[in-house]
Amino acid sequence: MAKVLMKGNEAMALAAIKGGCDAFFGYPITPQNEIPEYLSYHMEENNRIFVQAESEVAAINMVYGAAGSGARVLTSSSSPGIALKQEGISYIVGSELPCVIINVMRGGPGLGGIQPSQGDYNQITRGGGNGDYHLIAFAPETLQETVDVVKESFDLADYYRNPVMIAVDGLIGQMMEPVDMDKEIPQKDLPAKTWAATGESGKRGSRNKIVSLHLDPYDLEKHNLKLKEKYDKMVENEQRYEMISIEDAEVVIVAYGSMARIARSAVKALREEGVKVGIIRPITIWPFPEKAFENLPESVHTLLTLEMSLGQMHQDVKIVNQGRYNLAFYGRAGGVVPETDEIIEQVRKYVGGNK
Amino acid sequence: MKTQTVYKPTDGLVKRDLSYCPGCTHGVIHKLVGEVLEEKGLLDTGVGVASVGCSVMSYEFFNCDMQQAAHGRAPAVATGIKRVRPESTVFTYQGDGDLASIGMAEIVHAAHRGENITVIFVNNAIYGMTGGQMAPTTLIDQKTSTSPRGRKQKDAGLPLRMSELLATVPGATYLERVSVHDPKHIRKAKKALEKAFEVQTQKQGFSMIEFVSTCPVNWGMTPQDSLEWAVDNLIPYYPLGVYKDATKGDDNG
Amino acid sequence: MKRITILTGHYGSGKSEIAVNLAIQENLNCLIDLDIINPYFRSRSVRGLLESNGVELIESTIENAAGSDLPFISSKGSRPFVNRDLSAVYDLGGTKHGAKVMMQFRDFIKYPEDIDFLVVVNIYRPETDRANKIIKMIEELEASSQIRVTGLINNSNLMEYTDESMIEAGEQIIQEASQLTGVPIVYTFIEEHLKTTKTFAGENIILTRHLAKKWL
Ligand SMILES: Cc1ncc(C[n+]2csc(CCOP(=O)(O)OP(=O)(O)O)c2C)c(N)n1
Ligand code: SF4
Ligand SMILES: [Mg+2]
Numbered sequence: 001m002a003k004v005l006m007k008g009n010e011a012m013a014l015a016a017i018k019g020g021c022d023a024f025f026g027y028p029i030t031p032q033n034e035i036p037e038y039l040s041y042h043m044e045e046n047n048r049i050f051v052q053a054e055s056e057v058a059a060i061n062m063v064y065g066a067a068g069s070g071a072r073v074l075t076s077s078s079s080p081g082i083a084l085k086q087e088g089i090s091y092i093v094g095s096e097l098p099c100v101i102i103n104v105m106r107g108g109p110g111l112g113g114i115q116p117s118q119g120d121y122n123q124i125t126r127g128g129g130n131g132d133y134h135l136i137a138f139a140p141e142t143l144q145e146t147v148d149v150v151k152e153s154f155d156l157a158d159y160y161r162n163p164v165m166i167a168v169d170g171l172i173g174q175m176m177e178p179v180d181m182d183k184e185i186p187q188k189d190l191p192a193k194t195w196a197a198t199g200e201s202g203k204r205g206s207r208n209k210i211v212s213l214h215l216d217p218y219d220l221e222k223h224n225l226k227l228k229e230k231y232d233k234m235v236e237n238e239q240r241y242e243m244i245s246i247e248d249a250e251v252v253i254v255a256y257g258s259m260a261r262i263a264r265s266a267v268k269a270l271r272e273e274g275v276k277v278g279i280i281r282p283i284t285i286w287p288f289p290e291k292a293f294e295n296l297p298e299s300v301h302t303l304l305t306l307e308m309s310l311g312q313m314h315q316d317v318k319i320v321n322q323g324r325y326n327l328a329f330y331g332r333a334g335g336v337v338p339e340t341d342e343i344i345e346q347v348r349k350y351v352g353g354n355k
Numbered sequence: 356m357k358t359q360t361v362y363k364p365t366d367g368l369v370k371r372d373l374s375y376c377p378g379c380t381h382g383v384i385h386k387l388v389g390e391v392l393e394e395k396g397l398l399d400t401g402v403g404v405a406s407v408g409c410s411v412m413s414y415e416f417f418n419c420d421m422q423q424a425a426h427g428r429a430p431a432v433a434t435g436i437k438r439v440r441p442e443s444t445v446f447t448y449q450g451d452g453d454l455a456s457i458g459m460a461e462i463v464h465a466a467h468r469g470e471n472i473t474v475i476f477v478n479n480a481i482y483g484m485t486g487g488q489m490a491p492t493t494l495i496d497q498k499t500s501t502s503p504r505g506r507k508q509k510d511a512g513l514p515l516r517m518s519e520l521l522a523t524v525p526g527a528t529y530l531e532r533v534s535v536h537d538p539k540h541i542r543k544a545k546k547a548l549e550k551a552f553e554v555q556t557q558k559q560g561f562s563m564i565e566f567v568s569t570c571p572v573n574w575g576m577t578p579q580d581s582l583e584w585a586v587d588n589l590i591p592y593y594p595l596g597v598y599k600d601a602t603k604g605d606d607n608g
Numbered sequence: 609m610k611r612i613t614i615l616t617g618h619y620g621s622g623k624s625e626i627a628v629n630l631a632i633q634e635n636l637n638c639l640i641d642l643d644i645i646n647p648y649f650r651s652r653s654v655r656g657l658l659e660s661n662g663v664e665l666i667e668s669t670i671e672n673a674a675g676s677d678l679p680f681i682s683s684k685g686s687r688p689f690v691n692r693d694l695s696a697v698y699d700l701g702g703t704k705h706g707a708k709v710m711m712q713f714r715d716f717i718k719y720p721e722d723i724d725f726l727v728v729v730n731i732y733r734p735e736t737d738r739a740n741k742i743i744k745m746i747e748e749l750e751a752s753s754q755i756r757v758t759g760l761i762n763n764s765n766l767m768e769y770t771d772e773s774m775i776e777a778g779e780q781i782i783q784e785a786s787q788l789t790g791v792p793i794v795y796t797f798i799e800e801h802l803k804t805t806k807t808f809a810g811e812n813i814i815l816t817r818h819l820a821k822k823w824l
Contacts, residue, residue, distance in 0.1 A: 055457035377683040575708030
């Protein structure tokens with residue numbers, strides 16, 4: 001199909017419609033406002049549901065209700081709003097419900113600012129809500145990849161009966177890029193949602209209950225272990241990443257989202273000079289792509305984590321590294337986006353260094 | 356020759372330009388609040404709570420101690436301040452998205468507890484700061500960026516009247532809705548603010564003054580037209596007046 | 609070119625890049641950034657570049673806060689409408705929501721004959737990929753700004769992937785809208801990398817991208 005020029009937020013909204021999203025519940029916040037604005041117009045046109053909730057807390061609980069009754073549901077927000085959704089997300093995971101959550105990240109803490117940030121890494125990968133839980137979190141780099149994962153996320157959420165988050169920084173929400181909105185994406189064979197509380201117990205002949213309450217600790221533990229099996233399966237099957245110019249690299253950058261775009265342009269410039277540098281680009285930040293670090297070439301001596309935050313993903317790099325390589329970190333915070341030259345300078349500090 | 360001061364900018368506001376769009380009534384309301392704080396000698400004991408909306412930077416403008424709250428939570432923040440500093444003069448300054456949407460629980464419960472604070476509620480029937488989305492107070496058929504075909508009752512309900520709603524909360528003491536579209540109404544609004552702060556200094560409990568306000572930019576009107584639109588459309592739906600006055604004994608019936 | 613150019617269109621149609629290019633290439637006195645829709649990639653983010661080219665930047669009442677989403681419109685934006693010595697380009701936010709900001713200045717517009725109100729069209733934006741959609745957009749923009757559209761700009765592009773045939777395809781569709789409305793195509797903007805020898809409708813201007821970063 002032909003490419004069109006899209007703005008990130010608008011592209012994600014359209015991708016959700018194409019991914020079969022039945023209902024959207026959200027609350028305005030910069031820099032993701034184009035998503036609800038687009039859907040306020042186009043969901044009705046497609047005979048689907050759009051509700052502007054009174055708050056993010058309400059929005060995520062509307063998602064819980066709609067997902068529990070079997071619909072494909074989306075909510076979107078930005079960092080402070082995602083913080084408010086955490087309680088609801090914990091309930092949704094606990095009740096094993098599918099949904100898709102878009103987070104267009106901005107700088108924090110508190111009201112922070114509205115410029116792009118990756119400061120929600122911990123909030124997303126560690127779970128801001130209570131209990132042992134995880135959600136698949138995509139951190140795409142281009143609008144094409146973003147559109148593709150938004151569409152695929154609805155299937156993945158249904159497949160695992162678990163929320164899937166699309167975590168992009170504000171730049172990806174706001175930038176323009178050519179995209180093929182109709183690119184084929186992998187599809188899953190999904191069973192009917194026989195568990196959903198659809199209000200059809202008469203027809204069904206049995207009652208469906210959506211709950212996260214388990215008063216007996218042994219029962220709750222059993223439930224947790226069942227969820228754990230799901231997370232293990234996600235860790236096994238859903239790690240996604242891209243390896244860029246790794247073959248002979250001395251220094252390997254670890255970066256995702258917009259930071260990976262900047263790293264890519266730095267690596268291109270450095271490679272032209274013969275500097276041996278590559279990138280591991282996590283496409284999922286949960287599960288963290290541990291597999292990418294398994295068989296790195298002999299030439300590698302340093303892993304350089306780059307973030308638009310101050311060392312959040314770096315903790316995961318430390319965990320997978322297990323003392324094998326030198327570790328380095330560079331990050332900007334508060335909405336400051338580094339320039340390519342800054343990254344080039346960082347890489348230069350470590351090339352030629354030894355193990 | 357004797358000189359006479361006929362006008363002097365209030366010390367209730369910091370000496371710097373307000374940042375609001377030209378003709379936006381947030382500016383007039385700031386001035387009134389500043390004047391009342393100054394004239395009643397409340398600046399020295401004042402603690403204001405800025406909310407999230409176009410007035411998010413009001414901590415730069417009111418000439419007293421200020422705290423900035425999360426979106427909708429100003430009445431809870433004010434409660435915290437007032438409980439540990441009962442001699443201070445505590446007020447919040449909140450928009451309609453902040454107070455009537457995300458902050459509904461906090462405002463109702465602050466009134467319900469009879470918290471001895473003063474709430475300045477600026478109702479412009481829209482989310483100004485984030486680019487003109489629908490608010491709970493947006494009128495039927497009013498077009499906004501999230502009600503592109505106009506607000507419809509079947510999807511978004513009828514516009515919420517906060518003064519009327521809070522009048523049903525037994526704990527509230529003083530509630531009045533005012534407008535600032537002409538000098539006569541501005542004077543009346545100032546009286547209302549004076550009354551509200553008196554309620555607080557007399558330790559009589561929760562007071563709120565609701566301002567019918569404008570947002571020329573997001574309404575897509577000239578400042579003059581937006582005042583007329585407010586008079587012709589907002590005031591009929593949001594009638595001005597005192598909605599509750601329990602200062603002279605019980606008015607909870 | 610008229611003394612005042614006001615640029616409108618869908619978001620992502622390229623208004624801000626065009627505004628910056630026009631201001632610099634045509635030595636205009638000021639650029640007025642009235643974009644309350646986008647929080648990023650606005651012309652106010654290249655203040656230094658504009659000022660070094662002698663262009664005064666007028667934006668929010670809280671100046672130098674390019675990173676805020678507070679909408680605050682500066683009353684200085686009315687100056688070119690009342691002072692006939694000033695040449696200016698106005699950069700509006702996308703869609704009719706962005707265009708309605710012009711209403712703030714309606715009562716200052718003393719010399720409508722000095723004003724070009726131009727709609728930037730990129731046919732690779734789904735909202736303006738057909739003549740009928742372009743016409744509908746023109747009507748919406750006129751309704752919300754209360755200003756008559758006087759011209760169209762062909763800015764059909766897929767950024768660095770643009771080729772001549774895309775500009776031609778754009779011209780064809782926009783020409784159709786032009787014929788149906790009587791609104792002429794006044795400019796075609798051509799991506800710098802194209803180095804084309806062809807000529808297109810209206811005045812042809814080479815577009816240098818100042819707002820999008822290299823790595824975007
Ligand atoms: C938790 C959270 N959600 C959303 C936002 C985004 N936001 C900022 S201001 C605002 C609405 C402001 O509207 P209103 O309170 O009516 O004030 P006005 O700008 O109209 O004066 C919203 C939704 C936020 N800052 N925090
Ligand atoms: S956007 Fe509206 S409410 Fe905000 S300052 Fe401008 S006119 Fe006032
Ligand atoms: Mg408001």
